[in-house]
Amino acid sequence: MTAGKKLISCKINSQTGIPIIVDAKQAIINDVMFTDSNGLKIEKASWGQKINVWIDQKELIGEKLEIVVWDNDIEGDGTVKIFSIPNYNQ
Numbered sequence: 321m322t323a324g325k326k327l328i329s330c331k332i333n334s335q336t337g338i339p340i341i342v343d344a345k346q347a348i349i350n351d352v353m354f355t356d357s358n359g360l361k362i363e364k365a366s367w368g369q370k371i372n373v374w375i376d377q378k379e380l381i382g383e384k385l386e387i388v389v390w391d392n393d394i395e396g397d398g399t400v401k402i403f404s405i406p407n408y409n410q
Contacts, residue, residue: 322346345379352376383408
């Protein structure tokens with residue numbers, strides 16, 4: 321679905337539906353970065369280091385997110401952690 325005004329209707333069985341116009345939003349992620357506990361951007365982290373994920377977004381509030389953190393080392397890429405956020409609220 322694209323963003324913009326959309327006409328939708330809801331009906332049960334053969335009853336007449338009630339049409340309404342809704343304003344559909346398009347979620348956009350502009351940038352994502354990892355930060356340390358002071359909010360400073362970091363490029364690398366060590367095992368056990370607490371990190372934060374900063375997301376520059378538009379219309380993402382209330383959306384379900386899944387963030388996958390990868391490890392890039394001599395053994396190759398591998399998933400380190402998967403975070404599921406059921407209701408993103410910034």
